Amino acid sequence: MSDYSIDDFTNAINQTDLNKGDTIFVHSNLTALGRPKNIRSSEELCQSFLDSCFGKIGLSGTIVVPAFTYSFPKEEIFDPKSPTKQMGAFSEWVRKQPGSIRSLDPCFSIIALGGAAQELTEDMPQNSFGEDSFFDRLLKRNGMILNINLNSGSTFVHFVERCLGVPYRFDKTFSGIINHEGEKEAKSTIWVRDLTDPVTEANFSKFHRLSTSAGLNARFSIGRGSVNFIRSRDTYDLIEDEIQSDPLFLTNGMAKND
Numbered sequence: 001m002s003d004y005s006i007d008d009f010t011n012a013i014n015q016t017d018l019n020k021g022d023t024i025f026v027h028s029n030l031t032a033l034g035r036p037k038n039i040r041s042s043e044e045l046c047q048s049f050l051d052s053c054f055g056k057i058g059l060s061g062t063i064v065v066p067a068f069t070y071s072f073p074k075e076e077i078f079d080p081k082s083p084t085k086q087m088g089a090f091s092e093w094v095r096k097q098p099g100s101i102r103s104l105d106p107c108f109s110i111i112a113l114g115g116a117a118q119e120l121t122e123d124m125p126q127n128s129f130g131e132d133s134f135f136d137r138l139l140k141r142n143g144m145i146l147n148i149n150l151n152s153g154s155t156f157v158h159f160v161e162r163c164l165g166v167p168y169r170f171d172k173t174f175s176g177i178i179n180h181e182g183e184k185e186a187k188s189t190i191w192v193r194d195l196t197d198p199v200t201e202a203n204f205s206k207f208h209r210l211s212t213s214a215g216l217n218a219r220f221s222i223g224r225g226s227v228n229f230i231r232s233r234d235t236y237d238l239i240e241d242e243i244q245s246d247p248l249f250l251t252n253g254m255a256k257n258d
Contacts (some may be wrong), residue, residue, distance in 0.1 A: 003034025004223030006048040012220035013056050016144070016229045020058035023116060023143035025156065025232075026065050028090040032149040034223035046093035053146075054114070062114035064138075065091040066155060071106045072174035072188045078106035079179040090148075103134060106178055106188045108155070110134050116141070127171065127189040135159035142233045149225035152217040153204025156232055157250060160239045162191045167247060168200040169193045199253040207250060211238055 018024070030045060039045045053063055066087050071078035080102045084091045091111065094100055100113040103121040108128040112120045125132050135156050145154050161169055173189045193200040208228075211217040216234040220227050242249045 001035070002037035005037040006039070006052060008220075008222045009049060009227065010052040010055065012218075012222065012227055013052055013229070015220070016056070016218055017231075018056045018061075018144055018229075021060040021115065022057045023062045023064060023114075023120070023138065023141050024053055024057065024146050025110075025138055025143055025154070026053075026063060026090065026146045026148065027150050027154050028065070028088055028146075028148040029150060029225075030088070030090055030148060033225045036223075042089050043093060046090050049090065049148075050094070050097075050113075057114075060115040062112055062116040062120065063094065064110050064112045064120060064134075064143075065094045067091055067095060067102055067109045067111045068155075069107065069109060072176035073107065073190070075176070077177045077179050077183070078104075078109075080104060080109065084111070104178060104180055105134070106176055106186060107174070107190050108134070126173075126187055129159045129162045129191040130189070133159065139232045139236060142231055145228075145230050145232060145235065147228045150228070151204055151208035152211045152219075152228045152230045152235075153202075153207050153250075154235075156235060157202075157204060157207070157239065158191050160236050161250060163236070164240060164243055166243065166250075168197075168251060168253075199248070199251060201252045202250060203252045204250060207239065207242075210242065211235070214238065 067084040084095055095111050100111050101117045101121045102111045103109045103124050105124045105128055120137055169191050171189050172192045173187055175187050177183050178186045217228050217230040
């Protein structure tokens, strides 16, 4: 027996305010939705989700997936041709599609497919969360964040934290090698926290509840899980409003009081 059909997702995405030419940044955990109807393989499942997305945003639209490797902190060479082992089946499947482009960020690379793929991946700055980073470009386009079987929080939230200067994270620069058209030395600056302090650990549960109750996050139950759609600008504005009175809004520091 199946738990859902691709039509369930198509009906959900068609209820959002996505338009032709829009950008969708997808974090996904497809298997947690359960068993899809009339789908025989992981590849067919990924293709069906991609088709539903492009059916809404058109061929001028762009799908972006995370391909994070954290290579330099792990003292590994970053090779953009390497598989996206940590990011799930959908990210790896998109990486293999003709026309997909991967950014050369050695810690927080992304893969884009569609009309703005080149624009969103080229000439990445050293700081993964700084000016003109992918996340900055996503905000300027007011791209949609789609989380499949995850809440409305995402990696984009860390970019917002940096813009707002939260007290519990800081920039840290790593050195390493990028293997692209030959091996080249490079530096990568990422937005980190004190791993020995559990209070600073990310916790997006309060953000998810507020964004959903405010109607900013469109949540749809599908199969054994859900999908969540939220605009990058709405994410930024809500966090900016809340963090003024609650500086630890996005961490375990306030979650224990909820």
